[in-house]
Amino acid sequence: MIISSQPANLSGTSSAHMSEEGVESDCSCVGVAVAVGESAATTTAGAGTGAGVGLMMGRAARQMQTHAMEAEKPPTPPPPPTPATATTTTTTTAAKTTTHRASLTRPASESELLVGTGTSGTSSSGGGRPGHRKSSLALALTPEDDSMDVYQRNLMDLKYPTVLPPNPQLKALLVFHKSDSICEVVTLACQRHQLDVTLVKSKEEALETLHKSYATAQCYHLIIIDARSTKGLDAEHIARTIRHTHGHHLTTIIAVCKKSFFEKDDALIALLDAGVNRCIAETTNLTLCSVELKQILHSIIRPHNVMSTQQALYTALHRLKEVVLITDDVLRIQYANRATERLLNMRLDEIISKPLGDIFVSDLSTISEQGKSIKEFDGILMVRRKNQESIPMHVRVVPVACIGSAPTHLIFNFDIPGGGMDFIATLPQPKEAPRGSLHSVRRCSFDVRSIASDGLRRTSLAKLTSLPLEAPITKIINLLSQVQENCSADEARLIDKVLDFLKREGLYSPQMKEIRTDDPIATDLIGALLTGPSVYSSRRSSNDSIIRTGNSTRTATIVPAKMKANPIIMELLEESLKWDFDIFKLEEITDYHPLLYLGMEMFRRFDVFATLNIDENVCKAWLAVIEAHYHKSNTYHNSTHAADVMQATGAFITQLASKDMVMDRMDEATALIAAAAHDVDHPGRSSAFLCNSNNPLAILYNDLTVLESHHAAITFKLTLGDDKINIFKNLDKETYKSARSTIIDMILATEMTRHFEHLAKFVSVFGNEMEPRELVQSEEETSILMRRMLIKVADVSNPARPMQYCIEWARRIAEEYFMQTDEEKQRHMPIVMPMFDRATCSIPKSQIGFIEYIIQDMMHAWDGFIDMPELITCMQINYSQWKKYDEQGVNTLADIMAKQPPVGNKSSSSK
Numbered sequence: 044m045i046i047s048s049q050p051a052n053l054s055g056t057s058s059a060h061m062s063e064e065g066v067e068s069d070c071s072c073v074g075v076a077v078a079v080g081e082s083a084a085t086t087t088a089g090a091g092t093g094a095g096v097g098l099m100m101g102r103a104a105r106q107m108q109t110h111a112m113e114a115e116k117p118p119t120p121p122p123p124p125t126p127a128t129a130t131t132t133t134t135t136t137a138a139k140t141t142t143h144r145a146s147l148t149r150p151a152s153e154s155e156l157l158v159g160t161g162t163s164g165t166s167s168s169g170g171g172r173p174g175h176r177k178s179s180l181a182l183a184l185t186p187e188d189d190s191m192d193v194y195q196r197n198l199m200d201l202k203y204p205t206v207l208p209p210n211p212q213l214k215a216l217l218v219f220h221k222s223d224s225i226c227e228v229v230t231l232a233c234q235r236h237q238l239d240v241t242l243v244k245s246k247e248e249a250l251e252t253l254h255k256s257y258a259t260a261q262c263y264h265l266i267i268i269d270a271r272s273t274k275g276l277d278a279e280h281i282a283r284t285i286r287h288t289h290g291h292h293l294t295t296i297i298a299v300c301k302k303s304f305f306e307k308d309d310a311l312i313a314l315l316d317a318g319v320n321r322c323i324a325e326t327t328n329l330t331l332c333s334v335e336l337k338q339i340l341h342s343i344i345r346p347h348n349v350m351s352t353q354q355a356l357y358t359a360l361h362r363l364k365e366v367v368l369i370t371d372d373v374l375r376i377q378y379a380n381r382a383t384e385r386l387l388n389m390r391l392d393e394i395i396s397k398p399l400g401d402i403f404v405s406d407l408s409t410i411s412e413q414g415k416s417i418k419e420f421d422g423i424l425m426v427r428r429k430n431q432e433s434i435p436m437h438v439r440v441v442p443v444a445c446i447g448s449a450p451t452h453l454i455f456n457f458d459i460p461g462g463g464m465d466f467i468a469t470l471p472q473p474k475e476a477p478r479g480s481l482h483s484v485r486r487c488s489f490d491v492r493s494i495a496s497d498g499l500r501r502t503s504l505a506k507l508t509s510l511p512l513e514a515p516i517t518k519i520i521n522l523l524s525q526v527q528e529n530c531s532a533d534e535a536r537l538i539d540k541v542l543d544f545l546k547r548e549g550l551y552s553p554q555m556k557e558i559r560t561d562d563p564i565a566t567d568l569i570g571a572l573l574t575g576p577s578v579y580s581s582r583r584s585s586n587d588s589i590i591r592t593g594n595s596t597r598t599a600t601i602v603p604a605k606m607k608a609n610p611i612i613m614e615l616l617e618e619s620l621k622w623d624f625d626i627f628k629l630e631e632i633t634d635y636h637p638l639l640y641l642g643m644e645m646f647r648r649f650d651v652f653a654t655l656n657i658d659e660n661v662c663k664a665w666l667a668v669i670e671a672h673y674h675k676s677n678t679y680h681n682s683t684h685a686a687d688v689m690q691a692t693g694a695f696i697t698q699l700a701s702k703d704m705v706m707d708r709m710d711e712a713t714a715l716i717a718a719a720a721h722d723v724d725h726p727g728r729s730s731a732f733l734c735n736s737n738n739p740l741a742i743l744y745n746d747l748t749v750l751e752s753h754h755a756a757i758t759f760k761l762t763l764g765d766d767k768i769n770i771f772k773n774l775d776k777e778t779y780k781s782a783r784s785t786i787i788d789m790i791l792a793t794e795m796t797r798h799f800e801h802l803a804k805f806v807s808v809f810g811n812e813m814e815p816r817e818l819v820q821s822e823e824e825t826s827i828l829m830r831r832m833l834i835k836v837a838d839v840s841n842p843a844r845p846m847q848y849c850i851e852w853a854r855r856i857a858e859e860y861f862m863q864t865d866e867e868k869q870r871h872m873p874i875v876m877p878m879f880d881r882a883t884c885s886i887p888k889s890q891i892g893f894i895e896y897i898i899q900d901m902m903h904a905w906d907g908f909i910d911m912p913e914l915i916t917c918m919q920i921n922y923s924q925w926k927k928y929d930e931q932g933v934n935t936l937a938d939i940m941a942k943q944p945p946v947g948n949k950s951s952s953s954k
């Protein structure tokens with residue numbers, strides 16, 4: 044006695060709604076996968092577009108037209124089953140039990156076998172070798188009889204080739220609490236049908252075995268659970284759990300129940316509801332059990348295999364470049380492939396279930412009439428796209444009967460009159476993975492063979508695919524390509540654009556075109572800051588001479604200045620962590636040694652002496668030497684700027700700590716050291732200038748990150764070059780290595796050509812709702828991003844300082860730019876920022892541009908992270924002030940300075 048479940052276990056695939064008749068009908072009209080020429084078999088997702096039609100038609104359809112109706116004839120009936128003989132069933136040793144093997148591999152006795160063979164199914168007949176399945180063709184083409192000669196006969200009968208379903212060695216997992224006689228009979232029945240049997244005794248063991256089988260892609264096709272009593276095993280629970288286990292939603296589950304269960308249906312229905320496909324009654328009769336099992340193999344497991352073949356065909360159809368639409372007999376759209384979406388410029392949900400009349404301008408009555416009389420249509424129809432544009436299409440309509448003789452579906456196959464596919468070319472192209480990505484190479488493995496005529500190329504591509512290399516960007520591109528498989532035409536187009544950008548070089552590099560071209564100051568300044576020096580190289584004049592900058596022989600002559608215990612300095616330094624700290628006053632009262640004083644204060648506050656395990660005097664000497672290597676003649680890039688950046692760094696570290704984002708002591712120390720040294724030996728000219736003048740530094744660093752490379756290198760050259768100033772000398776090797784790497788990374792991060800790259804990365808990690816630690820980045824990677832942003836913001840924080848300081852910094856940088864322009868003019872060099880000409884420059888405009896393009900977003904991102912609203916407030920006040928000056932025509936340095944109250948006692952460097 045058997046109670047069958049609904050074939051609910053088939054749901055979840057697009058083939059779910061197919062009747063078996065539908066499946067059989069399919070065999071007459073496939074061929075798409077071959078026509079598409081893509082690796083359909085590798086893609087299982089995406090084909091399930093919701094169509095409930097078991098019919099296919101593609102390029103092959105054209106040639107098939109004349110045979111189409113023939114194809115609708117019922118398939119050739121399979122020959123009757125061949126009676127099995129006793130001698131054909133002596134193959135029970137096939138089973139490879141992995142668990143409790145000893146109890147299962149007992150060969151069946153002759154008598155048992157004789158009893159069991161009378162009515163058993165046929166697939167084990169024919170002398171099949173133990174553990175070896177017969178030709179897959181047999182199962183595929185002759186569902187009721189798998190002997191080779193029958194297969195050949197049927198193949199001859201088939202007008203159109205079919206796709207063979209997979210035919211793996213079937214594996215059965217038996218979950219029996221104990222190996223009693225029932226368990227033995229089930230085992231023997233399985234072995235009789237050449238199933239590879241594994242026996243387990245508990246739910247845990249069963250799930251572990253299933254997990255392993257999934258992990259090794261060796262899933263079980265059949266699971267038989269002992270459901271006779273809930274004492275040993277809770278079959279209902281096991282079935283439910285299995286259904287929720289990865290890879291087992293389609294596995295066939297059988298429950299062996301007590302005979303008495305079949306008298307009241309509650310228990311059986313509960314089992315079926317839990318995901319069991321069929322309940323069978325316990326029996327010690329091997330024949331009965333074997334027949335039950337054979338029926339299960341035929342009625343459940345084989346259809347699953349056939350269904351999986353349909354999935355491959357759906358995938359092929361989905362990828363087809365030709366437009367294929369399938370309607371039901373009343374012309375409601377049941378299926379549309381992706382080419383249809385592109386043609387109509389509509390999403391699938393806008394197409395499916397709609398009356399066909401919605402997309403055709405032409406009268407369709409002829410088609411439906413002809414459909415009823417089972418004739419084909421071949422002619423021109425006007426198709427209406429989403430934008431109401433009408434286009435003529437050559438349409439072929441083939442009626443298909445799935446059940447009975449009346450057509451149940453109509454297959455529409457479109458192309459352009461005259462065969463020109465130019466129209467399609469103007470639409471978004473099929474979603475191929477970007478060229479060059481490993482994904483594209485993998486997906487197009489068939490194409491590789493056909494396109495690459497020379498074997499060498501083929502081999503190298505094949506090698507490429509097997510390399511375990513995949514950049515994160517490739518992963519992103521692959522993921523997006525996967526998304527494209529199933530999205531609407533509009534979304535696919537957008538993703539195309541995204542992919543286009545992702546494939547470009549310099550992902551995070553700013554694009555000049557985004558800068559307003561009618562704003563020459565912004566164009567000049569931002570262009571000079573954000574683009575590499577190469578843009579200027581073509582403008583280099585031939586008579587440029589090599590100049591030497593800096594003085595790298597100062598080390599020996601530096602004598603650390605005696606620090607005066609000046610109460611005014613000490614009082615000022617009390618405020619050294621405040622955002623409105625007066626760095627210019629410190630510059631003045633320390634006699635232009637702000638870095639030494641501020642540096643010592645910061646080192647003391649953040650316990651750097653202890654962290655580096657170094658004497659205070661070494662630190663003092665180090666600061667003095669570093670300060671001495673800042674050029675006093677620079678109006679902006681002097682040691683006051685270094686002290687200012689160090690002060691901002693200290694303020695940020697303090698704020699981070701107050702927000703429970705404490706940096707470790709070494710990170711604090713390295714951040715302060717990097718800040719102090721980040722512009723050391725700056726020549727007061729930009730990298731572009733150095734490149735244009737063939738400066739030795741530009742030659743040394745190949746025009747790349749010239750100044751920042753120099754600042755980092757000279758920092759270590761000076762530090763390691765003199766034991767008296769070597770602040771790292773007591774660090775162990777590993778700690779030193781890591782500290783050095785952090786300092787170099789931070790100094791290099793101040794290079795403005797990579798400004799947007801750093802900002803974008805920071806925002807993508809910290810601007811996210813998720814906790815940074817939940818993102819792909821490691822903790823170390825996120826802390827690197829944070830440190831880079833910290834020093835960058837500190838470096839260009841001057842527009843977010845209180846207004847009088849902001850204006851003074853603007854004056855200093857403008858003056859330094861002017862001096863560069865002066866020299867460029869004088870030496871007939873390319874002028875990097877022509878607008879920074881002291882005679883004509885508008886300082887407010889330059890500051891407005893600088894804030895708008897560089898500072899604003901960064902400050903908001905940083906404030907969002909660190910929570911220092913005073914940065915934003917100051918920046919906004921300054922911005923309004925610059926706007927006001929601009930409106931008032933207060934442009935030159937002189938005009939602006941005339942409006943300011945005195946700041947400190949201006950030095951020669953700040954005049």
Ligand SMILES: Nc1ncnc2c1ncn2[C@@H]1O[C@@H]2COP(=O)(O)O[C@H]2[C@H]1O
Binds near residue numbers: 568852
């Ligand atoms: N207020 C400002 N106005 C214009 N440019 C600035 C200003 N502050 C900093 N900069 C530029 O930003 C750059 C940051 O890196 P540098 O310190 O090498 O050089 C800096 C200057 O070129």
